[in-house]
């Protein structure tokens with residue numbers, strides 16, 4: 639039996655029990671739905687994208703309801719300054735090499 643299923647809510651299979659495949663009715667976001675056929679409980683999540691996610695109640699850790707917005711990785715200013723310094727050094731070194739090449743030709 640599946641422990642979790644993500645489907646479009648328009649998919650007929652979306653609203654069926656993960657255990658016995660029986661139809662589920664009265665699915666509501668953020669509720670526990672109990673299958674009338676076998677008693678399997680499902681955690682129900684509707685997403686605004688139109689996705690319906692069913693997770694068995696026994697495995698709530700599989701549920702990813704609250705997706706944390708990605709934190710901006712703090713820019714390490716010291717590392718950034720160091721990188722800029724290296725880049726500047728590389729560029730001037732490269733410019734010198736180019737000048738030498740031109741001089742030798």
Ligand SMILES: [Zn+2]
Pocket residue numbers: 655656657658659660673674675676677678
């Ligand atoms: Zn069932």
